[in-house]
Amino acid sequence: MPGRGGHPAHDRRARREPGGDGSRKRHGRHYTPPALAEFLAERTLAHVRPGAELSILDPACGDGELLLAVARVAAQRFPRTSLRLAGYDLDADAVRVARQRSAGSDGCRAAGGDEQAIGDLGAVHSGPGRRIAFEWRHGDFLRAADDLSAPAFDAVITNPPYVRTQQLGGETARMLSRRFGLSGRIDLTHPFVVTVPRLLRPGGVLGLLCANRFLSTKAGANLRSLLHAELPPVELYDLGDTRLFDAAVLPAVTIAVRAGAPHSCRFVTTYETGLEPTTAADLFEALMGRDASVVGHAGRRIAVEIGTLRTGGDPMAKPVRRSDARSRASEFTGTFDPAVPWQLSRPDTDAWLRRIGAATWRTFGQVAPIRVGIKTTADRVFISDRWAELAAPPEADLLRMLLTHNDIEPWRIDRAHDTRVLYPYDLSQDCRVPVDLDEFPCARAYLEQHRQMLSARDYLVGSGREWFEIWVPQRPRLWCLPKVVFPDISVTPRFALDRSGAVVNGDCYWISMADIGAERIAYLLMGVANSALGPNFYDAVCGNRLYAGRRRWITQYVTRLPVPDPDTVAARSLIELARALAEGEIEPDPGRLDECVAAAFGLRNGSAGLRPGGPP
Incomplete structure (x- = not known):
């Protein structure tokens, strides 16, 4: 897919909507860039089982970008399969644009064949052995969903509105929580996804584009629980640092199958790095690569890390090997715990975490x-x-x-x-x-x-x-x-x-x-956190990274940082070094600090042992 990921797309909705960014934030309206829409359509259709006809829904269709992308991709992937593409949106202007786009020359060329009118809902495109019918509806999907026959769709592809609790207002948030069985802090993405399992046929596919916060925050537990129980992911892409949107949106793409059997889920993360590019591939080509890489994207360098999804359990615990299929899947995913952030699992990272775990006395949260x-x-x-x-x-x-x-x-x-x-x-x-x-x-x-x-x-x-x-x-x-x-x-x-x-x-x-309790333990905490182990452990276990390498050092994550046994000789040396640094007696020396932290955790080869993939 050459050239798709070069620059962030302009938000088409921002040009139409009064109030600009403030209104867009209140209503959660962030249009899907065309390159990302095509990628989401491709990955969704890769898991669809085609018959004579496919029925695909976008419950928050905006100006129709995702369903138009589905039509283009399906024309290549399933040239003899007819399509019924249904879109809902509260924005009447957006629905009008979607209808015009599907009936216009762009839609016809994408689908092929002749055009016929369908009242005021959309257009039909007929070609050799296939028919593509667009249906565009202006209305509240969360209300209309109750009247839809179930299961009615082979796939749901969506970029639902992202509106957090503080924009929704307390009364609305409580109403949505009661109606859709949600708990804690919610955003408007959650109720949209809750409606999906009932509407999908068995084996149906969800292609979800939403903020990546659900992967790592407490508020994301609702969505993590639903996906794990009813829509197990098969592919997951954390596109955090790609800046594919003009707005400050850190997106994630989730491809999930209704009531799928336990399996491993391919998990890819993308964050800015100081390393030199290792490939001439563009971003979307790198996302589908077999190996990790560094790519140039929009004037920056992005590290593309590839592994499997861990959905719970203790990443520092020694794995238990079993033979049955469900347990083989859990080797990749871990024992599910909705409170635990979803993490990238790779053999080198997992082995590194187990070495850290074997030398951990307590965690920060266990100390205080x-x-x-x-x-x-x-x-x-x-x-x-x-x-x-x-x-x-x-x-x-x-x-x-x-x-x-x-x-x-x-x-x-x-x-x-x-x-x-x-x-x-x-x-x-x-x-x-x-x-x-x-x-x-x-x-x-x-x-x-x-x-x-x-x-x-x-x-x-x-x-x-x-x-x-x-x-x-x-x-x-x-x-x-x-x-x-x-x-x-x-x-x-x-x-x-x-x-x-x-x-x-x-x-x-x-x-x-x-x-x-003891001042020496305070020095030990600072020594571990301020070393290279701090950010490396955070990235491997917590994962909530923002733009340009920024991390959230909040209770939920800091509580998990490891602390070595303070009574070993190596830990006492680390404590003394941290004391001298905190009291201003010596200037910071990152290399010396990392050597001491590595020794306190029993890692050989000094500071190189403080990063995943480093020597044991």
Whole structure:
């Protein structure tokens, strides 16, 4: 498929829709680029069992790109098979464009033959031994699905709207959760996929294009559970760093078969790298290759990693070999656990994880709780680096130093600005106890200026809280104690030791020394996290990568990082090195740190052992 993946496609919907990016985000409308539509159609039809006619549905068809791609691909793959292609969408303008495209010269040339009208639904294209009928319907598919006969389709191909809970609104999210049996945080993709199994014939195929978040986030457990139980994936492509969309969408393609037998699933990931290209193939050719490669794409270099899908289990545990088919499949997929991110499994990576697992004493989460920083939900009121410019600033006792992601470097704190938070809580208490504002007249006067806005936070006031509180204050008494802090998003890990007593902002996470227990263990945690082992382990086990190599260092993932036995000679050397780095006694030396971490985990050949595929 030469030339398909060279550049991100313009979002056709953005040009038509009033409100631009904001409206598109609220409604989750991101049109499928033609090259990606063709790839999705090809991979979907590769698993379809053709008969005299194929019926294929797109429940969120937009301007028809996916079904038009199906018509083009099917003309080559199944030249004598008739097609019934049905599309639904809430956007009347989009449906009108889809109808025009299918009836126009582009659609006719793709399908071949003569055109006949079908009322106002679409067009029929007839050719030798085959017939292609398009049906375009303006309406709410989630309501219409109840009236569709089941099972009615050989395949469903879709790029459903992606709208997260905060855009849906609480009431709508709760209604969808009840109706479709979902739990936790949801997005609009979930109910669309829930409707698919009932509509697919046995052996029918789902070709799903959606945000890759479902692979690794807690909110993705709904979708992971559904796919595992009713639509086992056979191919999965994490297209995270490809930037195939103009919008900030990190897509994934899932090809799944209804009620398929247990089997291995081909899993391919694509993320930016600093390595030189290893092939002249384009992105889509590399996705279908047998071996991993690095390709040039849109002016960047993309590492294409190829393996199988692991859907659960402990990747660091020694595998158990069995002979039956179901167990042979589980060698690839692991014991399913919806709470566990889906991971790329490769022999070299799996062997590396088992070596790490054999030398792991505890995980970070077993050592101590990992907490997010404060969340005020009114930052412009509570957070500033210009308090001194006020005529009567709040009392100094309530203005606490605040650490943000801008202040944290590996090992140490480097505050660029004197940012402070108005923190209206008693710092001697374990749990939140608001201060008496009568004792702080300047703070009261300042907050009263913003009372209307603060009181409008119904979620806070409605829960019995004071109007001047912040939403997530965390544990007031713990702020004065030393703590390990790190930003939630960064390319490389930036774990540092803070002794200032500062409050930690919500764009960072922290581990209190009160929970860790011993300072030497805090140094050990920082040593492991700040080494090459940190990002390599994250990529192999957690997998939630953003654009340009950025990673999410949040509780769900950091809790899984391994910790070696602190009482070995090698671990004590690592602890001493980490202490000297954290206290600023020596300058960082990444090579020396990696050597010490490798020794603490019993890995030979030094730092080379800290990456998958490295020597044991």
